[in-house]
Amino acid sequence: MIRALTLILALVLGLQPTFADGPEGRLLSSLPGAGGPISRIKDIARIQSSRDNQLVGYGLVIGLQGSGDSLRNAPFTEQSMRAMLENLGIASEGERMRAKNVAAVIVTANMPPFVQSGARIDVSVSSLGDATSLAGGTLVMTPLKAADGEIYAVAQGSVFVAGFDAQGQAERVTQGIPTSGSVPNGAIVERQVKATLGDQAVLTLQLLNADYSTAVRVTDAINEYSRARFGRPVASEQDARTVVIRRPPNISTARFYAELENLVVETDAPARVVVDERTGTIVIGQDVRISRVAISHGTLTVRITETPTIVQPEPFSRGVTAVEPNTNIEVDQPNAKVAILDGPDLQTLVSGLNRLGVKPSGIIAILQGIKSAGALQADLVLQ
Structure with missing residues (x-):
């Protein structure tokens, strides 16, 4: 009886009925499609236990062509050089070092999950002193530690630098x-991080972008597959970012998740506008809407020129030389326009902003003004 009433209600509302196993059954949540992209679960979520671990270390880069630290301004570089030479059996006490081919650096790395001892990972090298370039240098053996203070990897090798610096007497590029x-x-990698994925009965799936609709769709997709594969639902949503999955018996955790990670779901995200004022970059989400507003934008330029x-x-008047001030003020306001902006969809919104004929810095000011007026139906994120 309950199944029949539920089926009639679903048909009236235009929903796709899906029943769970049980004596009475229940209707799973069926969310309307938002026209978002179709993505695999492996691309939008991560298992909580399979996380990266950050490593950091302090080391020296040698072999630079006169672009290293000046030892007067970076005394820690000289101290590190003396310590390194002493470890190699070379006494350097009482001598003043004047080398310009050494630079102190901070080495960072992300150790992926499940890596074993002997695996290799990439590292990033950044100058700590006043070196001008690390091009052509070699990183000397550097221990990398985690937050617990233990050494998990050792880094060494030639440093690859994408930028360059060229300087002459009158110009620098x-x-x-x-x-x-x-x-x-x-x-x-010298020490592996213990992972417990192999014997976990409950997996915690973390969405990369928190969203309630996406979490529910991931849960529904996993349960639909698990009913056909294992005969019962195994997933339940906890919040906007977390989905809990219970592993069925008689299957390994790795094989079980491998069957789930290629399931596709329709992702969703809140409407958002991201603005980077330093670079003038503007990213507008697909679902951003703007209520009908009138905008006036024009650049006011005031130029003051002093020509004393x-x-x-x-002659023979016993006068003194004087300076007579002469000020010229010019006011210019080009491209001052008043436009009506209405953005029911992304294409219309971008076209309306382009019609104003303003630069990215002007668009940033316009978006901030629209948000203050309450006409921007999205989150405005300033970076």
């Missing part, structure tokens, strides 16, 4: 960041 680089596969005039006295 810099492209990219020459004081940061990377060492691909430069660290060897020197006035000389008449």
